Amino acid sequence: MKPFAHRTDPLRESIFTTISNRARELGAVNLGQGFPDFDGPQWLVEAARASLGGEGLANQYAHTSGAPALRAAIARQQREDWAAEFDPDSEITVTVGATEALYATLQTLVDAGDEVVVFEPFYDSYVATLQMIGAVPRPVTLRWPSFGFDDGELARAFGPRTKAVMINSPHNPTGKVFSREELERIGALAIRHDCWIVTDEVYEYLTYERSHREFVQWRSQPAIRERCIAISSAGKTFGMTGWKVGWAMAPADVSRRLRLVHQFIPFCAPHPFQHAFAHALERRHEYLEDFRREYRHRRDLLAEGLRALGHAVLPSEGTYFLQVYVEEGTEAFCRRLLERHRVAVLPTAPFYLDAASQGANIVRLCFAKREETLREALRRLGE
Ligand SMILES: Cc1ncc(COP(=O)(O)O)c(C=O)c1O
Incomplete structure (x- = not known):
């Protein structure tokens, strides 16, 4: 064979x-x-059950970019909790967990031979995805005990072939929350090298010392926002990791291309769970x-x-x-x-x-x- x-x-x-x-x-x-x-x-399990038996055809394919109710709920959540604006019709794409959002995003942005800056330790799907694309991960090590990074090492990781930098905050596995000052340093290099920024924010609500709002304020600045694909998912926040619903938020032109890629990976994320998570996002304040x-x-x-x-x-x-x-x-x-x-x-x-x-x-x-x-x-x- x-x-x-x-x-x-x-x-x-x-x-x-x-x-x-x-x-x-x-x-x-x-x-x-x-x-x-x-x-x-339990109320979320019941919401999922209700969407299985409802009349909204939730057992059939969802719209490829995501059920409108969920995209609207994500846009509201971003605005109310983090003061970030995304148009649900053109800037939010619902995916099969953050994992597919990361995969589809890297497939959208990165060619074989391109370099992508990743902070190590990294969530293991990043490098596996880059390997499948044939791209080259350029690691910057977060060093214990503080898990800060060296400016020289960061600068050396960027070069003419850099296509993107990936930032996970709050960070798995270190528990680090990137500071505004660190983000500014990374952002300045991304702008200088004119590359994309992919943010993985699946632990957005699990911060113990300071709010994720600081991170979102940074990525909402126009020079960052225009090059940023922000990724999150509902699995961690609502304790339902097996439901695999995530999303990618990016300017309309980026989202348009990303949706074409997503369309040919799963086509759509599980539809009943999209409705359940739309409901969950609306009720998040009581939870x-x-x-x-x-x-x-x-x-x-x-x-x-x-x-x-x-x-x-x-x-x-x-x-x-x-x-x-x-x-x-x-x-x-x-x-x-x-x-x-x-x-x-x-x-x-x-x-x-x-x-x-x-x-x-x-x-x-x-x-x-x-x-x-x-x-x-x-x-x-x-x-
Ligand atoms: C940093 C990070 N990103 C992405 C994921 C995957 O998220 P999802 O289950 O929504 O695909 C995880 C899951 O552990 C994670 O820790």
Whole structure:
């Protein structure tokens, strides 16, 4: 048989799958994979059920750019919560989660051989997508303990072939929230090199120290907005990661091209869940305050418990992840936690281009878990 397409050669099984399979075999508490071990609000499940049985033909294909009710709800949410303006008809495209928004965006903007600046550690789909396109990731390392970046390294990552820079804030896996000053430095280079900016904001409501509003104010400046594709999704905010509805927000000319690409990937995102999330966005004010308070509580519970056990917990300003610095190296550490204590955590080396770099000493733990799950993990770790 002839070989598989060479562009798929660099792809590996995601570390999430590997760890979760082993955790299941051992009956381990899984703090490795990044999703809640509880459901989002019951009223949202009922909204999804209602849209399955409603008369709006929600069981048929949605409009390819997204159900109008959801696009309108996203535009309102952006305006009311972050003071950003997007026209729902021409500037918002609903996708199959943020993952497809990222994939479609990079397919829209980047050719084989182009370079894209990514901050490492990066969410693993970024580099996999770039590899499938044949593009070249140019990493800039966020260095512990503060996860700041070096100006010289950033400047050197940009060059004549740079097509885009990707920014994830709040950032998985570090929990970093990029400061306005850092964003200005990145934006200045993007403007100087006339390249696109792709922002991944899926944890927009999970900030503990300062609001995501600062980030959106930065990307709403005309010189940034005209080159920015802003991506988010509903899965994290509403605790329904399996529903896979996301969106890309960009100027009309960019959205027009992106919609052509999206049309030939899934055509549309799951229609009933689009209606459910439109409803969820309209009701977000009665939900988000508790949501954030509970996540802050979970973060503090896990961080304090780990510190009491002697672990070097790194600060997390956002997302639902905590990182721990591991002197002995992550491979031995993760194995010991999994095999001896039956607690799964995630090595972060796969989030770096060079696995021997910073990631060799940092693990990620997900605190989007029931309080009893977190307490059980801490109890096992103390054994
Ligand atoms: C930074 C980041 N971007 C994108 C995604 C994917 O989001 P979705 O489930 O909406 O595709 C995740 C999921 O973990 C993530 O952590």
